[in-house]
Amino acid sequence: MIENKKRRPTRRLWVGKVPVGGGAPITVQSMTNTDTRDIEATVAQINRLTKAGCEIVRVAVMDQEAASALSKIKARIAVPLIADIHFDYRLALAALKAGIDGLRINPGNIGSRERVQRVVKEALARQVPIRIGVNAGSLAREEMVKYGGVTAEAMVASAKKHIRILEDMNFTLIKVSLKAAEVPLMLAAYRQLADEIDYPLHLGVTEAGCGLEGAVKSAVGIGILLAEGIGDTIRVSLTGDPVQEVRAAYAILGALNLRRRGIELISCPTCGRCQIDLEMVAARVQAGLEDIDKPIKVAVMGCVVNGPGEARQADVGVAGGPGFGVLFRRGKPIKKLKEAELASALIAEVKR
Numbered sequence: 001m002i003e004n005k006k007r008r009p010t011r012r013l014w015v016g017k018v019p020v021g022g023g024a025p026i027t028v029q030s031m032t033n034t035d036t037r038d039i040e041a042t043v044a045q046i047n048r049l050t051k052a053g054c055e056i057v058r059v060a061v062m063d064q065e066a067a068s069a070l071s072k073i074k075a076r077i078a079v080p081l082i083a084d085i086h087f088d089y090r091l092a093l094a095a096l097k098a099g100i101d102g103l104r105i106n107p108g109n110i111g112s113r114e115r116v117q118r119v120v121k122e123a124l125a126r127q128v129p130i131r132i133g134v135n136a137g138s139l140a141r142e143e144m145v146k147y148g149g150v151t152a153e154a155m156v157a158s159a160k161k162h163i164r165i166l167e168d169m170n171f172t173l174i175k176v177s178l179k180a181a182e183v184p185l186m187l188a189a190y191r192q193l194a195d196e197i198d199y200p201l202h203l204g205v206t207e208a209g210c211g212l213e214g215a216v217k218s219a220v221g222i223g224i225l226l227a228e229g230i231g232d233t234i235r236v237s238l239t240g241d242p243v244q245e246v247r248a249a250y251a252i253l254g255a256l257n258l259r260r261r262g263i264e265l266i267s268c269p270t271c272g273r274c275q276i277d278l279e280m281v282a283a284r285v286q287a288g289l290e291d292i293d294k295p296i297k298v299a300v301m302g303c304v305v306n307g308p309g310e311a312r313q314a315d316v317g318v319a320g321g322p323g324f325g326v327l328f329r330r331g332k333p334i335k336k337l338k339e340a341e342l343a344s345a346l347i348a349e350v351k352r
């Protein structure tokens with residue numbers, strides 16, 4: 001267990017009703033991949049994300065039409081909404097007026113001091129936090145020249161430059177991210193900045209990739225930092241359905257005992273002793289229990305010899321035998337079943 005006292009102390013801010021930093025639970029974020037102007041599709045995706053446990057959702061705001069869709073989207077969702085804006089201060093103003101709960105914009109990239117001031121004033125009046133999102137892939141030339149390329153030092157210097165702009169305007173509702181596609185680079189950047197500031201940090205490995213590879217990359221980058229007590233909110237970036245990002249985020253938090261959502265499924269890797277189609281049983285159990293958000297440990301094990309013992313800490317489980325299986329509760333067998341009945345019996349037992 002990563003104890004709260006070992007987490008890096010940070011300031012608390014609020015994204016809508018969701019606290020971030022200051023010892024609050026580490027929140028799970030995601031970003032829609034719909035066209036924000038398509039209100040129906042965006043609302044549908046946000047509501048799917050919410051059902052999967054996503055607590056803060058970000059949408060890209062590319063133009064005024066997208067900005068004016070924000071208030072309509074907000075009216076139909078139950079989670080705080082963050083507008084992701086690049087360069088155009090007018091879009092930031094429009095998003096704030098639409099009632100968004102957070103902004104992701106880099107103040108150094110939106111032009112004159114007067115423009116930044118207008119955005120900051122509006123955000124402050126509404127107590128809307130701003131995330132400074134430094135990305136290794138889009139560092140300013142100035143920092144790259146000074147620090148010899150895309151380095152952790154250059155990323156930290158860039159973040160500090162944007163932070164200073166906001167602080168000079170007495171704005172401190174700040175979160176920061178330092179994303180990179182390379183895990184060692186993002187680790188170094190976050191560690192350095194964590195030593196220098198006490199604003200909450202939003203963790204992520206950018207452009208992590210697809211499926212398993214992307215999830216593993218994110219788990220390594222985000223997981224290492226979380227294990228060191230760094231990080232207040234996380235976003236796993238995966239190519240494809242963002243609901244997978246939320247599942248991966250909870251798997252990371254669950255693996256570190258930081259937070260858990262849904263049942264915990266333990267399944268054995270199988271070996272020569274396994275005489276049932278364990279992969280199929282595990283997949284059915286996982287799908288059947290997807291909507292259950294209770295702290296229950298469920299085991300699906302390949303054999304009765306070692307299975308129940310190996311999964312002793314599970315609340316309920318099944319262990320396979322030659323064409324049959326045993327349903328067990330806390331390591332003790334309670335019923336013998338045909339292989340075909342195993343998944344449904346286990347699901348029924350959990351629901352019971």
Ligand code: SF4
Pocket residue numbers: 268269270271272273274301302303304305306307310
């Ligand atoms: Fe092998 Fe049985 Fe262990 Fe699964 S539970 S890995 S089948 S010994």
